[in-house]
Amino acid sequence: KLQESGPGLVKPSETLSLTCTVSGGSITSSSYYWGWIRQAPGQGLEWIGSMYYSGNTFYSPSLKSRVTISMDTSRSQFSLMMNSVTAADTAVYFCARYDYGDFNFDSWGQGTLVSVSP
Amino acid sequence: SYELTQAPSVSVSPGQTANVICSGDKLENKYVSWYQQKPGQSPVLVIYHDTKRPSGIPERFSGSNSGDTATLTISGSQTMDEADYYCQAWDFSNVIFGGGTKLTVL
Numbered sequence: 124k125l126q127e128s129g130p131g132l133v134k135p136s137e138t139l140s141l142t143c144t145v146s147g148g149s150i151t152s153s154s155y156y157w158g159w160i161r162q163a164p165g166q167g168l169e170w171i172g173s174m175y176y177s178g179n180t181f182y183s184p185s186l187k188s189r190v191t192i193s194m195d196t197s198r199s200q201f202s203l204m205m206n207s208v209t210a211a212d213t214a215v216y217f218c219a220r221y222d223y224g225d226f227n228f229d230s231w232g233q234g235t236l237v238s239v240s241p
Numbered sequence: 242s243y244e245l246t247q248a249p250s251v252s253v254s255p256g257q258t259a260n261v262i263c264s265g266d267k268l269e270n271k272y273v274s275w276y277q278q279k280p281g282q283s284p285v286l287v288i289y290h291d292t293k294r295p296s297g298i299p300e301r302f303s304g305s306n307s308g309d310t311a312t313l314t315i316s317g318s319q320t321m322d323e324a325d326y327y328c329q330a331w332d333f334s335n336v337i338f339g340g341g342t343k344l345t346v347l
Binding site: 181221227 | 242276278293325327329331336337339
């Protein structure tokens with residue numbers, strides 16, 4: 124199970140910070156990456172980035188300059204930080220488990236809405 | 242950058258077969274996954290590795306991938322299948338999603 128947490132409201136130009144807590148399985152499993160995906164209101168899914176427990180990380184080219192994904196294996200958590208946010212970053216943010224052997228996200232959190240507004 | 246293209250919407254009558262198409266350059270060389278998303282819910286994986294069904298996904302869901310086109314087929318569509326469907330592939334360290342197709346069953 125994956126559960127997102129973090130502020131639901133962020134001011135423009137500030138930093139968005141979210142955490143995903145993983146339960147019922149090991150975040151250090153050799154089979155999985157752990158990722159973030161977002162969905163703006165009424166829009167499709169957009170991949171943000173994914174991280175392996177060893178530290179290997181991949182980011183969307185369009186967001187790479189503003190995004191950092193990190194992991195705390197002792198807490199079974201991984202986090203997303205996105206700086207210099209604008210209204211265009213308003214979205215539901217999902218964390219998910221990526222099976223890199225099968226190239227898919229096989230387990231998703233419920234998602235959390237983050238609004239960027241003054 | 243690699244792109245996956247989907248039609249915005251598809252309509253089908255209950256009991257009929259629905260085909261949701263995903264297009265990309267030489268897509269057959271990549272593994273395609275499909276997700277179902279109902280309003281207010283998280284996406285659910287329904288097909289992976291082009292043709293495989295995760296445990297718990299009904300047999301009426303099937304997939305194929307050839308040339309530049311991957312297809313999600315829902316045989317005997319039910320009203321509960323009405324949802325948005327997204328294709329997804331992996332391309333040189335990037336995860337790519339299609340724009341999504343809204344399936345209407347009525």
